[in-house]
Amino acid sequence: MNYLYNKKITYIFGDGRKDKLVSKKQFAKEFFYSYFEFKSNCRELNIIEFKENNNPYLVFVDKILRKITNLSFYIDNIYNSKNKKLLKNSDIIIATNDRLGLSALPILIPRGKKKYKSFVFVMGLLSNKPTNIIKKFTNKFFLSIFLKTFDKLIFLGKPEYEKAISKYSKHKNKLVFLPFSIDTEFWNIEKQSEKKYDILFIGNDSFRDYEFVLELASNLDHLSFKIITSQITTDKVKSIENIELINGKWSKNLLSDSEILEIYNKSRLTILPLKNTIQPSGQSVALQSMSAGTPVMITKIDGFWDEEIFENNLNIFFVEENNVETWSKKIDAVLNNNTLLETISTNAKDLVHNLYNLDLFHNRLYEIMEETK
Secondary structure (H helix, E strand, O other), X not given: OOOOXXXXXXXXXXXXXXXXHHOOOOOOOHHHOOHHHHHOOOOEEEEEEOOOOOOHHHHHHHHHHHHHXXXXXXXXXXXXXXXXXXXXXXXXXXXOOHHHHHHOHHHHOOOOOOOOEEEEEEOOOOOOOOOOHHHHHHXXXXXXXXXXXXXXXXEOOHHHHHHHHHHOHHHHHHEEEOOOOEOOOOOOOOOOOOOOEEEEEEOOOOOEOHHHHHXXXXXXXXXXXXEEOOOOOHHHOOOOOOEEEEOOOHHHOOOOHHHHHHHHHOEEEEEEOEOOOOOOOOHHHHHHHHHHOOOEEEEOOOOOOXXXXXXXXXXXXXXXXXXXXXXXXXXXXXXXXXXXXXXXXXXXXXXXXXXXXXXXXXXXXXXXXXXXX
């Protein structure tokens, strides 16, 4: 019998999901974390989406908690009577990132008689190390509560998972690694378009090196850059004539997934200069680009999600540090070698379609949930 057959599942999402669900536009499904697969197999499926309630007391508490712990508390965005009732009446709760999980703690901690199972996806929980003694204590205290509250912490990057196993060995049975995967059926192009852009940069997370991208574009003024982000303002690119800037953010639906797919198709190379972190930054964009057939050049950070699988100059281009001269030379060399570009494109696409597809992700997630029953 299907383990989920009589279960009531509640997802906690960041913003943007409900808009996509009611949209008539096609979209990729990776940021729904098996929502669609579970929808047809459980008794009831609900969504809680992060939204500011503007409770002045909770807003104040959030600011204090963030300041003293270095953790992303946004309790105001989730704590209300409706969400509390929904979570308390659930059999399975899935928080789709650690910020959402932390913010739900005041609801989840007093479990009462309800024996629900709770799961949280982790990406960057261990990336902001506190520096002073007070923050170290409060950070450790709240992470201990976090670990005790959730039944499983699902890490999307292997380095952060391995760090967690080492740091929290007594909770190792709660920690699992599940590689983030993408909708390879959506991010798939059979016929390549004529290339319009030499370089594509896309993304909004705090570990993208935005200033470096601008320096790089200035240095490579013979190449065309397409930049999609909400983190670079138009005044910063006015003097850089080879940049075409689009304001884009996934949760705001400023560009449709289909439009982004077409931009991947028209780009020769996707670049991801990153600041060093244990968080698997750049993961989704890299996999989407590879799946669409556009090779990726990325900074080799400590948090690169699966170093054993990806190999430099075979299915990806690694750069050890964000040095303008190093990046410029490598980009020029790569773009002047069409045979290498085509080889990397084929190898990367095959790899992602075989190892990072949603069927594999969903099957493993279901196994994790079933093992926890």
